[in-house]
Amino acid sequence: MEKTNIEIKNTTKINLDQLKKEIERQRGQSLSYDELIRYFIESQSDKVRRSQLELIRKKIINAIRFTQHYFMIFRENTFGVCRILDLEYKKSYIEILFFPNRDVIQKGVPVLKVNSPIETEVDFNEILIDPPFDEDDLVSPIKVMLSIDDLIEEEFQYHLSVLDKEVELIDERFENYSVDNIPYFRKVILYFPGFSVSLKINFEEYPLLPRFYFSKNLSTIIEIDEFLELSEIKNWDEFDPPHLIDLIDKxxxxxxxxxxxxxxxxxxxxxxxxxxxIKNTVSNLSLKVHRGQSVGIIDATNKYETNDMGRSLRIFRAISERDSDFSGTIQIFGKYKRLLSDKELNRIVILPEALSSEVVALKVKKAIKYNTKIRPKWTIHNNELKKTLHDSKILTFIDEFKSKNPLGEAIDIIKQYLERQEFIEKILEFTGLIYKKNEIVEQLSSSDFLRFQIARALVRSPDIILFSIPPRVFNRIEFRKFKKQLKKIKREWHLIIIIHSPEDLVSSCDKVITLKEKKAETGTVEEFVNKIPKSDNLITIELSKADEHDLEKLREYAYLIEERKHEKYKLYPKSSTDPEEFIKKIVQLFGDDLNNFTIFHGTLEEFIEYTQLIK
Structure with a gap:
């Protein structure tokens, strides 16, 4: 070899002869110049690797400094981070290893490696295939961690969608409520002729095995341990679990x-x-609703103040009266309406009911029970259940003894009397009449008279209540109170409320029926609102001066409603309108005359308004 000196970056000179002798001395064997150069290059490469590895370490320390989720690890001769996953339904971890560029070039390892012992819906490939880099050409730990967080959130949202589907399936068929405000811990009520039973299901960790809790009445019929012996539960497969609705059917x-x-x-x-x-009323109306739900009826063709109450009344009569004229199918709790007994029909109440002069002259507390049989539903159900269990020979010994013992019968009579008194007080409280119980009925305001009508119906423990609210019965504050009262009533009495009322009250109903001419549509508030194009990008604008020519140009992109003459307008963008471009267009059109604009999400009121705009 001709040269015995090698120059690096014009600053460092290394004597190869001296280096060769030193390495040969350390190794105890001779070394060629080619081997010496390879050794030198490798040693310089190791320095580069150590430098890159130290830089990765510092970047990781900076990235995890302000997070509680990640900690640094050292595996496979490099640094990385680890995050413990605790998503309630699964516990595991995710490791992310960052490799120096030197290893990538010389060893063929990836710049980024993700290890996780569980299979999830998360697709890590989007990070692995195109990892984010910093300006130093090394993978950015902080950007990777943020991406991992997004993917974990995606996994969690997927899990929530699975749980929401279970709630949806239950809610399609059964009265149910969240327990302790936990959406995935539900109380489900099962109705049978004359009685009901309930169970609670905690499925927060689904697809892991849910936890079941039986009510006392249900445990009398079947012990929970016996239920847990079902093959679907005993051989629970978390990778292919049954739907909860199927277990309820079992x-x-x-x-x-x-x-x-x-x-x-x-x-x-x-x-x-x-x-x-129904002739001159509605065509092809379909509806499915269970106990504990409310249905709001609204006329989408007119403002509520000018609505024809007769349309809703004819629908009410079709549901409740034996001889009403209609076509189609109506099943009330599994029985075709024409097969309902008089007793069953009497549990369907249309308000307002005609009141005698004697009733309206009485005080409220006495009037709600005047000439009416007090029927607390829970007492009826308990008595029916005892009779049913007795006939099936599965009544408990204590209940059997009480039913045959004169003392037990006397205690039951006293208990029922006290329950009736408590029942009346509860009705007054739930309807908001507790402080007006000593007022004369005919002196009540129109809003309190409606409450009185509802209270009088509740005394009979009906299954269904149907009524319309005349315009201007409630002011805004009273309306808010009335909505809360109805929500509590339908849950406590386990009844179905079908109501024709303004949009504000209908918006709080579980199901909505919109009447359009003779056509009817059924859905939830959310489903109707989503029928408005760009429903989450509705706009109101306020102008200092409105130019009709500019407004006409605006109508090419949106439907307009003038809310304040020449000053304030509500805009419904057309389906072909791009929201961002539309805002730019508004600014261009009105310039300095545009005082402000607001983007908002539509409500049921906007849906009705939009329907009337385009009809």
Missing amino acids: LIDIILRRIKGLTYFKNYQLIFIKDLS
């Missing part, structure tokens, strides 16, 4: 086998209406 089947002579219909939990048509 439970219903067991109850029906245990209790003799029980007539149970397919849709016993529901009111089921299909293709209901």
Whole structure:
């Protein structure tokens, strides 16, 4: 080799002969110049690797400095981060290793490696294939960690969507409520002829096995340990779990086998209406609603103040009266309406009811129970259940003894009397009449008179209440109170409320029926609002001066409603309008005359308004 000196970056000179002798001395063997150069290059490469590794370490320390989720690890001869996953339904970890560029070039390892012992819905490939880099050409730990956080959130949202689907399936058929405000801990009420039972299901960790809790009445029919012996539960497969609704159906089947002579219909939990048509009123109305739900009826063709109350009344009569004229199917808790007994029809109440002169002259507390049989629903159900269990020979010894013992019968009579008194007080409280119980009925305001009508109906523990609210009965504050009262009533009395009222009250209903000419649509408030194009980008603008020519140009992109003459307008963008471009267009059109604009999400009121705009 001709040269014995090598120059690096014009600053460092290394004597190869001296270096060769030193390395040969350390190794105890001779070394060629080619081997010496390779050794030198490798040693310089190791320095580069150590430098890159130290830089990765510092970047990781800076990235995890302000987070509680990640900690630094050292694996596979490099640094990385680890995050413990605790998503309630699964516990595991995710490791992310960052490799120096030197290893990538010489060893063929990836710049980034993700290790996780669980299979999830998270697709890590989007990070692995195109990892984020910093200006130093090394992968950015902070950017990777943020991306991982997004993917974990995506996984969690996917899990929530699975849980929401379970809630949706239950809510399609059964009255149910969240327990302790936990959305995935539900109390489900199962109705049978004459009685009801309930269970609680905590499925926060689903697809892991849910936890079940039986009510006292249900435990009398079947012990929970026996239910847990079902093959679907005993052999629970978290990778392919059954739907909760299927387990509830299994439970219903067991109850029906245990209790003799029980007539149970397919849709016993529901009111089921299909293709209901009434002359000069509505065509092809379909509805499915269970106990504990409310249905709001609204006329989408007119403002509420000018609505024809007769349309809703004819729908009410089709549901409640035996001889009403209609076509289509109406099933009330599994039975076709024409097969309902008088007793069953009497539990469907249309308000207002005609009141005698004697009733309106009485004080409220006395009037709500005047000439009416007080029927606390829970007492009725308990008595019916005891009779049913007795007939099926599965009544507990204590209940059997009480039913035959004169002392037990006397205690039951006293208990029922006290329950009736408590029942009346509860009705007054729930309807907001507790402080007006000593007022004369005919002296009540129109809003309190409506409450009185509801209270008088509740005394009979109805299954369904149907009524319309005349315009201007409530002011805004009273309306807010009334909405809360109805929500509590439908839950406490486990009844279905069908109401024709202004948009404000209908918006709080579980289901909505919109009447358009003779056509009807059924859905939730959210479903109707989503029918407005760009429903989450509705706009109001306020102008100092409105130019009609500019407004006409604006109508090419949106429907306009003038809310304050020449000053304030509500805009409904057309389906072809791009929201961002539309805002730019507004600014261009009005310039300095545009005082402000507001973007907002539509409500049921906007849906009705939009429907009237485009009809």
